Amino acid sequence: MLAVTFADLWFRARQFLIAIVGVGLVLALGLSLSGLADGFRAEVASTVGAVGASSWTMSRDAEGRLTAFAAFPATDVAAVAHEPGVRRASPILFAPAQAILVTGDARPQTVNLVGVQAGGLGDPTVVSGHRLEGPDQAVVDSVLGVSPGATLELDGHAFDVVGTVDGRTMTGGTSLVYMPIASVQRAVIGGKPFVTAIATVGAPAHVPNGLAVLSPSTVVSDTVDQLGGAVSSINNTRWLMWLVAAAIVASMLYVAALERRRDFAVLKALGSSSVALFGSLVLEAVIVTLLAAIVAEILANLLTPLFQQTVDITGSARLALPLIAISVGVIASGSALRRVTGADPATAFG
Numbered sequence: 001m002l003a004v005t006f007a008d009l010w011f012r013a014r015q016f017l018i019a020i021v022g023v024g025l026v027l028a029l030g031l032s033l034s035g036l037a038d039g040f041r042a043e044v045a046s047t048v049g050a051v052g053a054s055s056w057t058m059s060r061d062a063e064g065r066l067t068a069f070a071a072f073p074a075t076d077v078a079a080v081a082h083e084p085g086v087r088r089a090s091p092i093l094f095a096p097a098q099a100i101l102v103t104g105d106a107r108p109q110t111v112n113l114v115g116v117q118a119g120g121l122g123d124p125t126v127v128s129g130h131r132l133e134g135p136d137q138a139v140v141d142s143v144l145g146v147s148p149g150a151t152l153e154l155d156g157h158a159f160d161v162v163g164t165v166d167g168r169t170m171t172g173g174t175s176l177v178y179m180p181i182a183s184v185q186r187a188v189i190g191g192k193p194f195v196t197a198i199a200t201v202g203a204p205a206h207v208p209n210g211l212a213v214l215s216p217s218t219v220v221s222d223t224v225d226q227l228g229g230a231v232s233s234i235n236n237t238r239w240l241m242w243l244v245a246a247a248i249v250a251s252m253l254y255v256a257a258l259e260r261r262r263d264f265a266v267l268k269a270l271g272s273s274s275v276a277l278f279g280s281l282v283l284e285a286v287i288v289t290l291l292a293a294i295v296a297e298i299l300a301n302l303l304t305p306l307f308q309q310t311v312d313i314t315g316s317a318r319l320a321l322p323l324i325a326i327s328v329g330v331i332a333s334g335s336a337l338r339r340v341t342g343a344d345p346a347t348a349f350g
Contacts, residue, residue: 024295030241035313053199064222083204090120115184129163173309249332285329
């Protein structure tokens with residue numbers, strides 16, 4: 001039966017090749033969508049991890065979300081810094097979805113502002129230019145498309161871009177722009193002394209009323225949960241991709257089964273069982289989908305740069321792809337089951 005299976009694959013090579021490419025493209029889209037969904041967590045984890053804090057103190061109203069903009073008095077920073085066990089403490093003011101103007105561009109761009117203390121936790125390490133050194137300076141993520149020497153305008157104030165960082169985005173690929181915390185306070189809240197988080201090395205035993213101490217992993221999870229609707233939509237679309245892949249393979253097998261009805265009848269007359277014949281079709285489908293999975297791995301790497309948002313195709317997603325491909329092949333084989341079991345050996349002689 002193996003010989004018959006591989007002979008049929010060779011005989012219908014062009015038909016199977018078309019199916020492999022089509023299914024491979026669909027699986028690649030599904031794999032990319034999986035990476036897109038995981039990218040929301042990856043970008044938040046990267047941003048939070050880059051701060052270097054072992055714990056975060058935030059307003060309880062923020063419910064652990066870094067993007068909530070639940071501000072509290074900056075005087076609480078000193079109280080937290082003097083708590084036993086705290087070796088270092090730095091204020092952070094995160095102001096999401098702020099509109100800025102870039103020199104030479106008339107259209108405003110949306111960014112996430114991050115006010116940090118120069119030399120403190122959260123002050124970013126740049127990949128080009130230099131770190132923040134003055135009140136009217138900014139460090140931007142490279143996704144914003146500006147280089148050191150450019151000028152940003154925010155609320156009528158000009159800021160010189162002195163450095164760039166990589167992989168510092170939030171809320172679906174929106175660039176972070178780092179500025180001295182006093183500059184962000186002036187531009188966003190009229191200079192009032194408020195912050196949205198205190199990053200610490202070491203966890204404070206007690207914090208002022210209304211504040212809560214959170215681990216970095218909790219901040220990541222709670223911030224990502226805010227984007228739960230978007231992640232759910234992407235995951236639903238990914239499941240649709242798997243169904244489309246199954247439909248393509250099912251159509252191919254159904255047509256192949258129609259063309260092989262006489263072959264099935266002959267094989268049954270020679271003693272082959274319906275189970276063995278159906279197993280042959282299942283094997284064909286699995287071979288096609290596994291080859292398509294290889295094509296999908298290659299195509300997914302080519303598709304990744306097309307997304308503006310972070311795409312994080314995890315190792316587990318790559319390992320799951322062959323299992324998904326096998327499942328797709330087995331499910332699709334059901335379309336030809338009736339044709340195999342319905343083949344009448346008597347027609348082989350008529």
